[in-house]
Amino acid sequence: MNPPDLCCDVTIVGGGPAGLSAAVALARSLRSVLVVDDGTPRNAPAAGAHNVLGHDGIAPTRLLTDGRREAEHFGARIISGRAVTARRTEDGFEVGLADGARVRSRRLLLATGLTDELPDVPGVRELWGRTVLHCPYCHGWEVRGRRIGVLGTGPMSIHQALMFRQLTDTVTLFRHELDEIDPLSSRRLAALDVEIVDGPVDRVMAADGALRSVVLADGREHALDTLAVAPRFTARAELYEQLGGTVTDHPMGSFLAAGPTGQTDLPGVWAAGNVDDLSAMVAVASGAGLAAGVAINADLVTEDADAAVAARAGAAPVR
Structure with missing residues (x-):
């Protein structure tokens, strides 16, 4: 019934x-x-x-x-x-x-x-909302001063890198799927000492339920505390x-x-x-x-x- x-x-x-x-x-x-x-x-x-x-x-x-x-x-x-x-x-x-x-x-x-809809990178979903984030206004204060990476998926990733740079001196932009960075954005990122790493990201590594590092497809590993993504x-x-x-x-x-x-x-x-x-x-x-x-x-x-x-x-x- x-x-x-x-x-x-x-x-x-x-x-x-x-x-x-x-x-x-x-x-x-x-x-x-x-x-x-x-x-x-x-x-x-x-x-x-x-x-x-x-x-x-x-x-x-x-x-x-x-x-x-x-x-x-x-x-x-x-x-x-x-x-x-x-x-x-x-x-x-x-x-x-x-x-x-x-x-x-x-x-x-x-x-x-x-x-x-999150990027198809192993480890991202498991850490989503904790140490894998997207919004500096929602979580920025909590990750201030930490080592923050940005997963490059499109123009929004560049904006994220600039926004999170306001909160820490250490921001790394992983190019991943980001094909081009326009000249003005390149100058801004360089002036703010944002490191740009070429190559696709293979996976995200965790330890004790928190982000530990990002591993690139060629095996390079970058230690991080937080990763910003653009769903x-x-x-x-x-x-x-x-x-x-x-x-x-x-x-x-x-x-x-x-x-x-x-x-x-x-x-x-x-x-x-x-x-x-x-x-x-x-x-x-x-x-x-x-x-x-x-x-x-x-x-x-x-x-x-x-x-x-x-x-x-x-x-x-x-x-």
Whole structure:
């Protein structure tokens, strides 16, 4: 027997900072809200979330636990599950879960995040989020003064080398798959004493769960404390595409195009967090979720008011 259908004003797919912030805003406005979360936060490997005002260094799992508790305090309902289908209905939307449950709602917010597609170098994934990093704002203070390497995969790698050089005197750029370095970038790197090492990287070596060195294909080994990589950021956009939406390509990956408050080209569908902003850190994603929640409530307020006008006039509301 399949689980019973659930109904609410707003379904939020994704229970990260964006989704939970939207849930709080909507629940505080007395909207019925259901958050569907599959329990796979992108920043789970990290020891702490940073640049979160008043909570710098908070464990990502603790942040989400506190956020869930807050959303539930105001009346939001959070269920563990994976949303696998989405379709438009006469009254709004129906989201199907992997366990067979269906959630019906008037509006839909996609806070599904993105997938980090890491370079195919042995050892990178195992150390990801700890001593293999990508964002100097997320982890830079914690690795300041250390020996930092940058895995060359494209233009972003040059930018990473310059950014991490602000945090340490020892930065090594491994060319790896980086074909060209433009003349201006070459002069900048040279002026900042960034060492450039030619040749592909074969693997990343670890000791006691932390980065030890980078080994090149020719056998050369370079001792490091931290390695910066530039993943490809791919929006988790399956539900959006099922509804007829189109993903927007980006040099760094793909995202859902949305307006300032997260409204997409699909009527009734909003997006917030990394799914529509590839560079959004925790605090930015949280703010985007709040903005989307406020906008969705305003949209529903207008619809409810129009329905009341039509009812008073004895006519069916216009949809």
